Amino acid sequence: MLTYRLEEIWIYPVKSLGGIRLPSAKVMEKGLQYDRRYMLVDESNKFITQRAFPLMSQFKLENPGESFLIRFEGDSIGIPKSPVSIGDHFDATIWDDTVEVTELSKEVSHWFSQKMKLTCKLVFFPEGNDRLVDQAYATNQEHVSLADGYPFLIIGQRSLDDLNNRLGEPISMKRFRPNLVFSGGEPFAEDSWREFTIGDNRFINLKLCARCVLTTIDPETGKQGTEPLATLATFRRIDNKVNFGANLVAVDHNMIKEGDKIQIHSNVQLI
Numbered sequence: 001m002l003t004y005r006l007e008e009i010w011i012y013p014v015k016s017l018g019g020i021r022l023p024s025a026k027v028m029e030k031g032l033q034y035d036r037r038y039m040l041v042d043e044s045n046k047f048i049t050q051r052a053f054p055l056m057s058q059f060k061l062e063n064p065g066e067s068f069l070i071r072f073e074g075d076s077i078g079i080p081k082s083p084v085s086i087g088d089h090f091d092a093t094i095w096d097d098t099v100e101v102t103e104l105s106k107e108v109s110h111w112f113s114q115k116m117k118l119t120c121k122l123v124f125f126p127e128g129n130d131r132l133v134d135q136a137y138a139t140n141q142e143h144v145s146l147a148d149g150y151p152f153l154i155i156g157q158r159s160l161d162d163l164n165n166r167l168g169e170p171i172s173m174k175r176f177r178p179n180l181v182f183s184g185g186e187p188f189a190e191d192s193w194r195e196f197t198i199g200d201n202r203f204i205n206l207k208l209c210a211r212c213v214l215t216t217i218d219p220e221t222g223k224q225g226t227e228p229l230a231t232l233a234t235f236r237r238i239d240n241k242v243n244f245g246a247n248l249v250a251v252d253h254n255m256i257k258e259g260d261k262i263q264i265h266s267n268v269q270l271i
Contacts, residue, residue, distance in 0.1 A: 004189070004262035006198050007157060008173070008181035013068050013079075014122070015039035015146045016049040017059040018219070019177060020068070024257035027201050027250045030127065030143050031151035032179055034068075034081050037127075038104070039094070039146045040112060040120045047094040047146070048120060050214050055116065057222045077111050079104060083124050092123060094146060100129050133249065137206040142249040150247035153209055154180040154190055159244065162187035166231050174219045175228065176211070176245055182262055190246045194268040199260035202251035205268070208243035215244075 010019045015036045026033040040048050040056075050056045062069040067078040086102040093099075101123035103109060109121040125131075125146050133144045133151070144151045155178040164170035173181055180198070182190075193205045211232060217224045232242045 002185050002189075002264075004182050004184040004264070006180060006256065006258060006260040006262060007183050008178075009256065009258060010177070010179055010181070011035040012177060013038055013061060013081075014059070014070070015047065016053075016056045016214075017070065018057070018061045019174065020061050020063045022063070024255055026255055027253050028127075029151065029250065029253060030131075030145040031147055035179065036146040037125050038079065038122060039092075039101075039125070040116070041092045041101075041123055043119050045090065045092040045121075047092065048118075050217050051212065053116065053118070054217045054222045054224055057217050057219045059115075072115050075111075075115070077108060079108060079122070086124055086126075094131075095148065097131055099125060099131050099146070101125050133206070137247075139204055139206070139249060150206060150209075151250065152180060152203065152248035153178045153245050154182065154203075154205075154248055155245040156185060156187065156190050157181055157183050158185060158187045159190065163228055163232065163244070166235075167227055169227075171228055172219075175215045175217075177214075178245060180248075180256075184262075192267045192269060193246065193264055195265040197263045197265065199256050200252065200254045201256055203248045204251060205246045205248055207247050208238070209245040209247050210241040211244050 009022045009025050011032050011034050012019045013034050042048050060071045067080050069076055069078050089100050089102055091098050092101045104122045104124055112122055113119050131144055133142050134149055155176055160173050195204055216229050232244055236243050
């Protein structure tokens, strides 16, 4: 019997900024607690990401206590994990969705605007606000935070190992910004999972994750190239999309921790 084990748990409190590895996390409907509840928006209240601004990769996050610490070029600022007092509500756009958000504070927005050399605002997405996942794949009207489209992303370490064997220079898992990294099984085992549990939590694999140019930005340097997208396109392309990892929703909302066993309950052929 194959053994799978949860090795890493990651959250990305501010969309498209650096991630934080956690030993444990609470599973919530919209994603792991604190994952992508913040994002930066431009003057037209449209979301901004590394796709257009690779500099965003150089904002590094830490988890010192009741707030997240964001560091950039020797400077830093703190933001609360769960804002208690937040400003006026307004609409912002993320892909094809319109979501109701609030600006954290003028001071924090000014700090980001100075660092980005771009007028922008840091906004927060309250837990109770609505944003449905793509209903073509949803199983029960699930919602998502400010992730691109789905609450959770899982990738097997052996999938990355297989990719790195094909690359001239190996890359880290950080390129793909997963929430969950597991060990065991064959490369791309996650492709065929449908229903599975991590610890006491049931998950459903909705679809493979289509990858974009963000994966070509080195999170350590902010420099952009052509890999790994060029190589992935040679063997992971379906319907003109390059796939790596799987998008999930959660059935249960309990704690997970590094070291949890993963049990597969049903399979589906997604690729």
